[in-house]
Amino acid sequence: MKRSQIKRRPLADTVLSSLEPEAKEYRELDGNGLYFRVKPDGSKSWQLRYKRPDGKWSWIGLGGHPETSGSLAREKAEQLRADAAAGKNPIASKREREQQALEAANSTFEALALEWHAAKRPNWTEGTATRVLGTLKKNVFPIFGKRSYVSITPMEWLEFLRDLEKTGIIEQTGRIRAICREVYDLALVTGRADHNPLESLHKHLATRKATNYPHVSQDELPALLRAIRNYPHADDVRLGLFLLSRLAVRPGELREARWEEIDLDKALWTIPAHRMKRRREHVVPLPKQAIEALQQLHKLTGYQPLVFPGRSDKTAPRSNTVFVMALRRLGYQGRQTGHGFRHIASTILNEHGFNADHIEAQLSHVKEGVAGVYNKAQYIKQRRHMMQWYADHLEALERGNVVELEHARRA
Structure with a gap:
């Protein structure tokens, strides 16, 4: 749609998606200093107009669209307006939040496990690398992948592994425990953790006597x-x-x-x-x-x-x-x-x-x-x-x- 057809603000998501580019870049006010920018090449993004401590007006980007939705852009704008009202530099505050988000993402169990997998992969066959990653994606990441690895307690790991045992995959549960224990060992040796929550859990889990691969008798x-x-x-x-x-x-x-x-x-x-x-x-x-x-x-x-x-x-x-x-x-x-x-x-x-x-x-x-x-x-x-x-x-x-x-x- 053309911007002349906009009838209300804040801008609806359907309006944001359908706004057409023009020969020159333009901005449309969403409300309270928040603008939606549309470039001639069709790319769209959010910008906040704010007053700096020296009294001059400036712009700060809040992310592209559609990655940054209207509701998320308004939430970010509210945070930055509050920072400016408190005398903080909104740009510095934005960078600090982004760094905190990055650190949080890198401290998840999934991020640590992928780092461990990348380090081990050169010493594995392609089949082993694929099986290990597949095991993590199927069994562990859905439960603990987005959690901070330092926040997961031994009791949580024990309950998780016991739930796996109940499905009858005792040997595979042992392999999963061994993989996750090695992942935590990486955090230990690199100074990012001070203990391994899986270290002694094998004492409290079921075991199954190892068996050979099925094979016929010599008579058969x-x-x-x-x-x-x-x-x-x-x-x-x-x-x-x-x-x-x-x-x-x-x-x-x-x-x-x-x-x-x-x-x-x-x-x-x-x-x-x-x-x-x-x-x-x-x-x-x-x-x-x-x-x-x-x-x-x-x-x-x-x-x-x-x-x-x-x-x-x-x-x-x-x-x-x-x-x-x-x-x-x-x-x-x-x-x-x-x-x-x-x-x-x-x-x-x-x-x-x-x-x-x-x-x-x-x-x-x-x-x-x-x-x-x-x-x-x-x-x-x-x-x-x-x-x-x-x-x-x-x-x-x-x-x-x-x-x-x-x-x-x-x-």
Whole structure:
């Protein structure tokens, strides 16, 4: 609308939104020294005309529209008029309020948690960073995100965590508590808090005995291997399940694999540090069965950087549920997971007498400290022999003609 059509003041919100720009900037009085400014480019803002202590009139901006509504602009104007009447400088008062608002925003639990997340992210895989942030956004921020972190009491945290436990997610509750405790540790070491309200809460929360990822028994393993071989759906998923069963890698490591990491001639797969759980480069020897599977995969996806590109977005890997859903389709829901193949490999290799250090190196399990100084190609010769034996053993299980031999002890 044109400003000549304004019929009453203060200006209604509909008037503020519909006022049309003109060739020159203009201001329309809202009331009591508060004006609504409209520029030729259509941008709109609020200004207050006030008298300075020296008696001269001046202008002070109160924010743009529509970010600053009419009611908010009038509230700000009233505060500044009161400051001026008390002999204060309205500009200085405005800056002080803005600084206080900024400090309040930066002292929220959400702000602290995002700062902690940004600091930790370089040491995490992309999947871990996404999961942690998603957990905070889903479970914690809706309750405590806008609260000042120093104002949240241990009792409030305890009640919050107990409410989570009541939903049955005991293990996830423990992870949430650990995340939030680390967030407060950041405030402690940077001098912004003098205690951690989550420090001893684990003593008053439920615990659940750790369990391994679901996996079939050794008696059930041959049937599972045959089911994988005959998986009737996507060929890349079938081959992915085959590789998971033979290589004992984590599902995410395989799902996000890139062809540039794999040297078929040398029969080695080098997983870069940023994709490993412990941020250490890891070399996986490839038995001949894995080489054959990768050669088949290369015919399907070799034109893409990713070994398992997504269906709709070829620049992103397959969904993180692709393998567990495939196992579900085969009838193994709750009985076998992609991660469970690692447990199966560890059990079989240990039972057949292979060196525990070689097995742990294959699983990329590394001790902390000096004892765990890591060599990315640790025991590579021994692991080549071990994983070829394992692939041959699974092949024999699948065919139903296993002959137990002392392979490992002669290695």
